[in-house]
Amino acid sequence: MGEEIGFLGLGIMGKAMAVNLLRHGFKLTVWNRTLSKCDELVEHGASVGETPAAVVKKCKYTIGMLSDPAAALSVVFDKDGVLEHICTGKGYIDMSTVDADTSSKISEAITSKGGHFLEAPVSGSKKPAEDGQLVILAAGEKALYEEALPAFNVMGKKSFFLGHVGNGARMKLVVNMIMGSMMNAFSEGLELADRSGLNPQTLLDVLDLAAIANPMFKMKGPTMLQNNYTPAFPLKHQQKDMRLALALGDENAISMPVAAAANEAFKKARNLGLGDLDFSAVHQTVKGGEL
Numbered sequence: 259m260g261e262e263i264g265f266l267g268l269g270i271m272g273k274a275m276a277v278n279l280l281r282h283g284f285k286l287t288v289w290n291r292t293l294s295k296c297d298e299l300v301e302h303g304a305s306v307g308e309t310p311a312a313v314v315k316k317c318k319y320t321i322g323m324l325s326d327p328a329a330a331l332s333v334v335f336d337k338d339g340v341l342e343h344i345c346t347g348k349g350y351i352d353m354s355t356v357d358a359d360t361s362s363k364i365s366e367a368i369t370s371k372g373g374h375f376l377e378a379p380v381s382g383s384k385k386p387a388e389d390g391q392l393v394i395l396a397a398g399e400k401a402l403y404e405e406a407l408p409a410f411n412v413m414g415k416k417s418f419f420l421g422h423v424g425n426g427a428r429m430k431l432v433v434n435m436i437m438g439s440m441m442n443a444f445s446e447g448l449e450l451a452d453r454s455g456l457n458p459q460t461l462l463d464v465l466d467l468a469a470i471a472n473p474m475f476k477m478k479g480p481t482m483l484q485n486n487y488t489p490a491f492p493l494k495h496q497q498k499d500m501r502l503a504l505a506l507g508d509e510n511a512i513s514m515p516v517a518a519a520a521n522e523a524f525k526k527a528r529n530l531g532l533g534d535l536d537f538s539a540v541h542q543t544v545k546g547g548e549l
């Protein structure tokens with residue numbers, strides 16, 4: 259289907275998104291810092307590029323799905339990075355969750371070499387990525403957005419084009435700031451129910467019928483009650499998002515005491531060694547005890 263697309267970063271999300279694209283007939287050349295993670299993608303029909311630069315050289319446009327601002331910058335600016343082969347006619351789409359400053363730095367570097375840039379962070383976790391049910395929050399070069407729409411339509415259930423670079427990053431941070439705060443309130447509620455003699459499963463049933471019912475409580479509640487925090491969205495990434503959202507609050511002089519408290523809880527969870535578990539493991543900061 260059409261020209262080859264590049265894909266950099268095969269973590270939980272990148273792997274699920276790339277496999278989904280391959281299943282829908284897209285041709286992909288993939289790269290991951292830990293190159294062995296490309297093997298499974300090769301089994302699904304992908305080619306492998308030795309470096310981000312090699313991938314960009316081969317592909318009309320390349321998608322990045324990296325952990326955080328440092329990783330997103332490194333893949334573009336370091337030796338053998340995206341910048342070495344980006345040029346007129348080529349595009350780079352960063353789907354990582356980063357702050358608007360990081361995205362702008364990448365955008366300026368790409369466009370100064372004649373390339374097109376789009377930021378397109380996503381809402382939705384491992385399962386929505388596998389099922390092509392992400393919500394895509396794009397901003398930047400409209401022509402690249404239109405070029406990438408066939409791929410976005412496979413990866414996501416809905417794509418938003420939000421205007422200039424930074425708006426996608428900011429929208430994603432606002433959404434995840436709300437999600438992280440909700441997860442903390444939910445964790446406290448589960449523990450409060452349990453310790454005050456209520457059945458937490460009954461709490462889940464009540465919540466699911468109430469005005470505050472939502473897919474996150476429904477999906478995470480049962481596993482949290484079993485102390486099962488198999489990572490779909492790693493806690494260290496949720497804490498990064500709280501930190502970046504709080505910085506956005508600083509810039510705009512918005513007081514966010516709820517988000518600040520949630521950030522402290524995620525930091526505490528990281529300090530307890532829970533950073534690689536699912537973000538719902540913040541529950542353990544209320545619960546205490548052994549996992």
Ligand SMILES: NC(=O)C1=CN([C@@H]2O[C@H](COP(=O)(O)OP(=O)(O)OC[C@H]3O[C@@H](n4cnc5c(N)ncnc54)[C@H](OP(=O)(O)O)[C@@H]3O)[C@@H](O)[C@H]2O)C=CC1
Binds near residue numbers: 290
């Ligand atoms: N998981 C989720 O539910 C969601 C995550 N996101 C966001 O998507 C992004 C990816 O998340 P996810 O897949 O869960 O994260 P993972 O931690 O599973 O994967 C991170 C990826 O980044 C790569 N990476 C990390 N540091 C570097 C570096 N310095 N140079 C090059 N590559 C690097 C890793 O490579 P290596 O394999 O070598 O370590 C890996 O491919 C994050 O920004 C996250 O916030 C957005 C929506 C949902």
Ligand SMILES: O=CC(=O)O
Binds near residue numbers: 355380383434491
């Ligand atoms: O960023 C995480 C998500 O679930 O969305």
